[in-house]
Amino acid sequence: MAESKKPKISLKRIERIIAGYRSQKWALIPLVQEIQEQVGHIPPEVIPRIAGALGLFPSQVQGVITFYAQLYTEPRGRNIVRVCRGTACHVRGGKSILKLTKQYLDIDEGETTPDMEYTLETVACIGVCALAPNIMINKETYGNMNPKKVARLFGRREKE
């Protein structure tokens, strides 16, 4: 099994961010956003500290983090791969593009490779349906995907 290279969390850095928002109940969202920007995610172990500093219950903090899909409690990969599962992509083979991508990366949707290189997600529509089926890697879109193109994007991982 590949060794996990999860980044080390700097609790001191997070404490400094939290200190800047102390006693400001309204500031929960900007605070968790800043932690995520600086650290890459919101480690679950800092939720009680955030709650304590803002005068909230940990369950309230957890509830907000769970509500917003763009807030993450797990570290994410350096590259975010989004396979489109919208209708246009689906009818043009998007399902097999997703299956192949999962096979090459050896992870499921919502997971990150142990080397922290890729996180795999699906999206409802990337917005370029004419080029279906589509994949996005970070901000780059790859259209008219087929098995050869998926192999070109991710196949090299198999040889590593």
Ligand code: FES
């Ligand atoms: S359905 Fe895939 S880009 Fe719109």
